[in-house]
Amino acid sequence: MIEQAAIVMQGSGQRLIIDICMFFGLFVIVAMALNFQYGNAGVPNMGSAMSVAFGGYLVTGFIVRILYRLAESAGVTLLPYNDNWGWLYNNYANTVTVNTFMVDNPTLGLAVFFFSLAAGFLFGWFMGYVVSLPVIRLGGTYLMITLITMADVVQLFGINYVPLSGTTLGTWVPDPFEFWPGDRGLILSLVTMIFSLVCYLILRTMLNSPYGRLMRSVRENEITVGSVGKNVTGIRRNVLMFVSGITAVAGVLVCWYYAYGVGQSYARATWTYWPWLMLMLGGPGNNAGTFIGAALVIFMRRLIVVYKFALDDFIFFPMVFFENMLLGSLLILVMIFRPDGLIPEKLLRIPGINYRRLVRETTEVDWKATTRSALSTEEAS
Amino acid sequence: MACLAGAMFPYWFLSTPRIGAMLLSACMAGSLLGGIESTYAAMLGGFVVGFAQVVMTLWLMSLLGEWMGAYRLMIPMAILIFVLLLEPRGLVGVIERLRATTVGKQIESRLKR
Numbered sequence: 210m211i212e213q214a215a216i217v218m219q220g221s222g223q224r225l226i227i228d229i230c231m232f233f234g235l236f237v238i239v240a241m242a243l244n245f246q247y248g249n250a251g252v253p254n255m256g257s258a259m260s261v262a263f264g265g266y267l268v269t270g271f272i273v274r275i276l277y278r279l280a281e282s283a284g285v286t287l288l289p290y291n292d293n294w295g296w297l298y299n300n301y302a303n304t305v306t307v308n309t310f311m312v313d314n315p316t317l318g319l320a321v322f323f324f325s326l327a328a329g330f331l332f333g334w335f336m337g338y339v340v341s342l343p344v345i346r347l348g349g350t351y352l353m354i355t356l357i358t359m360a361d362v363v364q365l366f367g368i369n370y371v372p373l374s375g376t377t378l379g380t381w382v383p384d385p386f387e388f389w390p391g392d393r394g395l396i397l398s399l400v401t402m403i404f405s406l407v408c409y410l411i412l413r414t415m416l417n418s419p420y421g422r423l424m425r426s427v428r429e430n431e432i433t434v435g436s437v438g439k440n441v442t443g444i445r446r447n448v449l450m451f452v453s454g455i456t457a458v459a460g461v462l463v464c465w466y467y468a469y470g471v472g473q474s475y476a477r478a479t480w481t482y483w484p485w486l487m488l489m490l491g492g493p494g495n496n497a498g499t500f501i502g503a504a505l506v507i508f509m510r511r512l513i514v515v516y517k518f519a520l521d522d523f524i525f526f527p528m529v530f531f532e533n534m535l536l537g538s539l540l541i542l543v544m545i546f547r548p549d550g551l552i553p554e555k556l557l558r559i560p561g562i563n564y565r566r567l568v569r570e571t572t573e574v575d576w577k578a579t580t581r582s583a584l585s586t587e588e589a590s
Numbered sequence: 591m592a593c594l595a596g597a598m599f600p601y602w603f604l605s606t607p608r609i610g611a612m613l614l615s616a617c618m619a620g621s622l623l624g625g626i627e628s629t630y631a632a633m634l635g636g637f638v639v640g641f642a643q644v645v646m647t648l649w650l651m652s653l654l655g656e657w658m659g660a661y662r663l664m665i666p667m668a669i670l671i672f673v674l675l676l677e678p679r680g681l682v683g684v685i686e687r688l689r690a691t692t693v694g695k696q697i698e699s700r701l702k703r
Binding site: 351359361365366368369 | 660661
């Protein structure tokens with residue numbers, strides 16, 4: 210039954226479509242998280258690559274070990290993996306062995322997969338708190354600089370620390386959907402799309418809640434919000450932690466999709482600059498714009514990646530540079546011609562309040578009478 | 591000037607097209623330590639950060655082991671965080687604070703004489 214369904218679904222869906230759906234889901238999660246943070250709370254997070262890396266490191270450094278231990282406890286013999294040498298060089302063989310074991314254990318695979326999503330969120334949330342301790346009081350540009358630097362350092366740990374993600378050789382990740390005879394990417398892209406939809410609904414509800422309005426007021430004027438007794442630092446910290454958790458789940462998902470994790474894959478360009486381009490292209494402050502921005506950029510990127518050899522004949526420079534040139538030129542064009550993005554920010558939807566009417570309402574002031582009374586007060590004094 | 595610095599880089603360090611990204615944190619730490627408002631202070635800050643990165647990496651390598659050399663980028667990050675938390679305006683801010691004190695004013699008047 211499962212086999213027949215897999216063959217039918219694989220036949221109808223091309224690999225490119227699965228790839229586009231997967232990356233669309235992943236980048237929509239990251240770009241929506243950025244939108245929630247920058248577009249609504251005014252916290253410019255240039256360290257989203259760091260949160261993605263936290264999710265990836267969780268899978269390669271912790272979840273893979275759990276899978277190995279579970280397989281060993283079920284009687285599967287694995288090559289030594291507790292020392293650095295064993296972790297690096299026996300990793301592939303162990304992954305193949307665990308995959309064979311996972312074919313007959315679909316429940317275990319699914320349980321570990323969903324556990325990794327929950328653990329990824331909690332780990333990202335906690336690390337968001339740790340990161341926020343030294344930086345959350347910093348203003349716009351300084352916060353951006355510090356978070357960029359922190360993301361670099363987190364990537365550095367992945368590149369150099371063997372138990373985390375196997376340094377430059379990387380770590381192979383067993384397939385939790387090994388029981389599925391078709392393409393693993395199909396299930397993962399579906400899960401990612403569903404998760405991005407759930408994220409959209411959660412973020413939308415949060416933005417339309419009183420806390421969302423508080424966030425927007427922090428974005429507009431921190432001093433005013435602080436003067437009425439609100440904890441501005443606490444609000445910024447909460448936002449950073451929540452967003453870090455969501456972004457870490459994207460890191461977990463990308464690790465399962467590649468079935469591999471390596472420090473270099475959490476690059477600043479991929480997980481910070483591209484999501485920022487999606488955000489700026491769609492328009493900060495609204496999730497619909499982020500969806501459109503992410504869809505356009507992902508579609509272009511995946512087409513370039515998949516058809517690079519075909520496109521190479523039409524361009525006089527190597528195709529590998531075109532992706533980064535596209536990033537730079539699109540950012541410049543958006544900032545010059547559409548600084549508000551394709552869909553500018555709209556008014557909030559607040560249940561029970563016609564906010565549009567309130568904003569359009571004009572106040573009539575009798576300036577003559579006001580001036581007359583002011584003059585008479587001056588004369589009397 | 592930045593181009594000149596980049597041209598000098600491959601003579602001493604193993605360089606790749608991505609080396610600029612790895613230099614970014616040290617550059618930012620240097621300019622912030624000195625103070626963004628002053629060119630001379632930024633030069634001093636850059637020198638201090640570069641010196642600290644090399645010396646502290648060597649010291650930590652002798653203290654903790656050779657593996658510490660790979661994490662030398664953490665030193666500019668630590669400097670960056672400390673500067674931003676203690677005095678976001680860098681050395682320029684420290685000098686202005688000193689000028690505001692009585693002792694600072696006395697020193698300034700003596701120097702003017």
